[in-house]
Amino acid sequence: MKHHLKYILPLVVIFLVACNGNKKAESISQKNELLFPRGDKNTTDNFEGDVWVKSLVDADSINQTAVGNVTFAPGARSKWHIHPAGQILLATDGVGYYQEKGKSKIILRKGDVVKCPPNISHWHGASPDTAFVQVALTGREKGATVWLDAVGDDDYAERAARKKIL
Amino acid sequence: MKHHLKYILPLVVIFLVACNGNKKAESISQKNELLFPRGDKNTTDNFEGDVWVKSLVDADSINQTAVGNVTFAPGARSKWHIHPAGQILLATDGVGYYQEKGKSKIILRKGDVVKCPPNISHWHGASPDTAFVQVALTGREKGATVWLDAVGDDDYAERAARKKIL
Numbered sequence: 001m002k003h004h005l006k007y008i009l010p011l012v013v014i015f016l017v018a019c020n021g022n023k024k025a026e027s028i029s030q031k032n033e034l035l036f037p038r039g040d041k042n043t044t045d046n047f048e049g050d051v052w053v054k055s056l057v058d059a060d061s062i063n064q065t066a067v068g069n070v071t072f073a074p075g076a077r078s079k080w081h082i083h084p085a086g087q088i089l090l091a092t093d094g095v096g097y098y099q100e101k102g103k104s105k106i107i108l109r110k111g112d113v114v115k116c117p118p119n120i121s122h123w124h125g126a127s128p129d130t131a132f133v134q135v136a137l138t139g140r141e142k143g144a145t146v147w148l149d150a151v152g153d154d155d156y157a158e159r160a161a162r163k164k165i166l
Numbered sequence: 167m168k169h170h171l172k173y174i175l176p177l178v179v180i181f182l183v184a185c186n187g188n189k190k191a192e193s194i195s196q197k198n199e200l201l202f203p204r205g206d207k208n209t210t211d212n213f214e215g216d217v218w219v220k221s222l223v224d225a226d227s228i229n230q231t232a233v234g235n236v237t238f239a240p241g242a243r244s245k246w247h248i249h250p251a252g253q254i255l256l257a258t259d260g261v262g263y264y265q266e267k268g269k270s271k272i273i274l275r276k277g278d279v280v281k282c283p284p285n286i287s288h289w290h291g292a293s294p295d296t297a298f299v300q301v302a303l304t305g306r307e308k309g310a311t312v313w314l315d316a317v318g319d320d321d322y323a324e325r326a327a328r329k330k331i332l
Binding site: 034035036037056057062063065067086088090092110111113115117118135137139 | 200201202203222223228229231233252254256258276277279281283284301303305
């Protein structure tokens with residue numbers, strides 16, 4: 001039997017390498033299947049860390065809701081801010097955080113939906129280890145976003161209490 | 167060499183079967199990874215064919231935009247209808263159709279975005295062979311959807327002219 005190992009062993013190695021290669025290729029392919037384009041890298045100081053924004057629908061005189069796709073690299077976050085007409089967030093990928101002033105931070109995962117009331121100070125971003133992608137629906141009929149202070153490391157590191165608002 | 171085939175051939179067969187099994191398992195897993203729950207099957211006569219609707223955000227006195235996830239089985243479609251405050255459609259999976267009265271039908275695929283103006287008669291649905299999933303953002307501040315006639319087979323079968331509006 002032993003002298004046949006020279007035929008069998010190389011085939012076992014090819015089998016393991018090929019199947020592993022298959023998995024890697026499909027995993028990368030899944031990562032590249034973005035729902036919406038990532039868009040341009042943020043250059044404002046309204047965010048900390050690497051953030052990409054793709055506008056999907058601009059608000060206009062008839063439709064006052066702007067729709068944008070926002071991608072946060074791990075650890076990236078917005079500053080605290082206020083939307084005068086409120087905002088709806090649809091979590092589409094990864095693991096993110098959302099916190100309203102005075103409330104516990106919550107974890108957002110693909111499929112979670114947040115309804116942020118008008119004039120409530122809040123922030124959102126990615127978890128430390130995993131990127132986060134959201135679609136933001138922002139009413140523009142009562143004015144532009146009001147940007148406030150940066151999110152402190154204590155707030156960012158606080159233990160998340162709930163997974164979903166809605 | 168020939169007498170070694172009894173060792174080599176079974177390994178080749180195992181290799182091919184195992185790698186193929188890998189692909190099938192990952193393909194099914196991708197299909198099951200819905201972005202939002204499919205929700206309840208439509209029981210109104212506003213649609214033709216099998217349609218599922220999951221409300222994600224209800225409109226209220228502060229936020230007038232309703233957000234819903236709609237899944238059309240292959241061939242399923244809405245009737246012609248009007249939204250008094252317009253609608254935004256985000257195509258999230260599959261292959262669908264969208265048509266405004268008097269314009270060519272367009273094909274919608276994952277990542278496509280449609281901005282439907284207020285008071286424009288239109289319909290949407292799945293292509294004949296592939297289901298379609300959309301997130302619909304519907305302004306409720308000017309009243310409820312006005313439902314009109316069923317989409318004729320001629321309109322449904324018309325050749326699609328463009329892929330994207332935006």
